[in-house]
Amino acid sequence: MEKINLIATSTFGLEAVVKRELKNLGFEKQTVLDGSIEFEADLTDIPKLNINLRSADRILLVMGKFKAYSFEQLFDRTNQLPWGDVLPIDANFTVTGKSIKSTLYSVPDCQSIVEKAIVEKLKKKYKINWFEKTGAVYKVQVAILKDEVTLTIDTSGAALHKRGYRESQVIAPVKETMAAAMIDLSYWNKDRLLLDPCCGSGTIPIEAAMIAKNIAPGLDRKFVSEDWDIIDTQAWKNARKEAFSAIKTDIVPKIQASDIDPHAIEIARQNAENAGVDDVIEFNVRPFNKVKLTEKYGVCISNPPYAERMGVLDEVEQLYRDMGKLFCADKTWSVYIITSHEGFEKLYGRRADKKRKLFNGNVKIDYYQYFGERPPKK
Ligand SMILES: C[S@@+](CC[C@H](N)C(=O)[O-])C[C@H]1O[C@@H](n2cnc3c(N)ncnc32)[C@H](O)[C@@H]1O
Incomplete structure (x- = not known):
């Protein structure tokens, strides 16, 4: 993979703070939406971003973006993406989803269509019919906003506010x-x-x-x-x-x-x-x-x-x-x-x-x- 697109997610209202942090880390060109900042990077930037960002919630790897108004379109466009470049044969992958103001509003259906499209793609690449899913974890997300589908994989795991130092906390801690x-x-x-x-x-x-x-x-x-x-x-x-x-x-x-x-x-x-x-x-x-x-x-x-x-x-x-x-x-x-x-x-x-x-x-x-x-x- 050459250049990739990443999304830094943030709490509503903190986009400008995350944007500034990204700029300080050398990522100048960004597209800011509610709760997310998208930018171009290299795969090798993923460690630096996860380790250094103080106010972002997660770093997501963007696999693709397209419009979809039917399950067929969702399947076909998902299936065309290079899943085999990222997911190994034993990838333990799951699909979560959300849909806002879109024709495809049933989130469970969208999740299962995306999962099927990925499996079909991987079957072709690895020439097997059954995936054990015993390897590394890949959390795919299908997010649909006004019919625009964004497919991402989470690179962070536990959200970035979990630094590791807060073993105990009071009743209402701030993140x-x-x-x-x-x-x-x-x-x-x-x-x-x-x-x-x-x-x-x-x-x-x-x-x-x-x-x-x-x-x-x-x-x-x-x-x-x-x-x-x-x-x-x-x-x-x-x-x-x-x-x-x-x-x-x-x-x-x-x-x-x-x-x-x-x-x-x-x-x-x-x-x-x-x-x-x-x-x-x-x-x-x-x-x-x-x-x-x-x-x-x-x-x-x-x-x-x-x-x-x-x-x-x-x-x-x-x-x-x-x-x-x-x-x-x-x-x-x-x-x-x-x-x-x-x-x-x-x-x-x-x-x-x-x-x-x-x-x-x-x-x-x-x-x-x-x-x-x-x-x-x-
Ligand atoms: C919302 S919590 C603070 C959470 C903190 N920011 C964190 O991340 O854990 C409010 C704190 O104010 C303390 N508090 C309440 N009344 C107080 C007072 N009169 N003087 C000093 N501390 C007080 C409580 O004991 C509680 O720990």
Whole structure:
């Protein structure tokens, strides 16, 4: 295979963040749709992308795109694609599907047509009639949107938010990919103090520490396409080696993480240790009303409780009021908060400078951004 097309999937609202990350990794030309960014790459880029992307959900290999209005068209066009170039004789492949606003709306039927078309293609290539499916895993997806079919194979396996460090978590954790995006969308950098006063399992402080030290998020986990014959194992070794040598061991960011719950702090500490960043995060058991701003030009990035998911409404609302009181008193602090509570700005006591609609799992949330004064140039 020469050039391939890949799709980086993302949470709705984070496409611009993933687009920027792809650009920084050298993938300039991209087509952005809701929840997906398509771009051209080489097969050997698959390891680098999976290991380094912080905010994308998955990397999908695009096998083909075409219009289909009948099952016959779906079968024929699927059958014409070069499945034998990717799937080996023992490929353990499954087909999942989704269909939105399309003539072919029965997802189970579309899945089985696609599976049949692939099997027929492989029968011709390998000259056998029965496939054992005992080898590497290939998850094919048939996605139909307004009659346009996109056939992909997932290269990631477990979604990319599963970095591997979060062994335990509190009740309503933020996804690692979302935490990384919240940091990316803020003006925080390693020279400014970062505070998460409701840190739960520590996801935001840990992701911040990994960003500051340039630790690739996927360095410590496995990806499903590592078992694929078409990607040279050397490409995986090279990508890991490159990511490993890019770690900035001399960077010591200032990060404070606190929570009212001692058990959450225990979990966060352990997760930080797993991620190799426990030495740069100061953990404390502390209710928010005891938090003190220890220096100027700090940045608070946090995911406090929202009443829907945890916490009693009165307590949550008092917490938002306390946040407003503390941070509005120091104009040098910048504050970034996600919550689904629509009254947040009123309780906080100030309209956000910027608001962004996002999703945390299935919960619709807003990302409230309050920009503090810029620190003086050094
Ligand atoms: C939504 S969870 C945070 C999840 C976290 N971002 C994670 O990924 O695990 C909210 C956290 O706020 C903490 N919390 C609730 N009320 C608090 C308060 N008054 N002061 C400090 N922490 C509080 C809870 O103990 C909980 O861990």
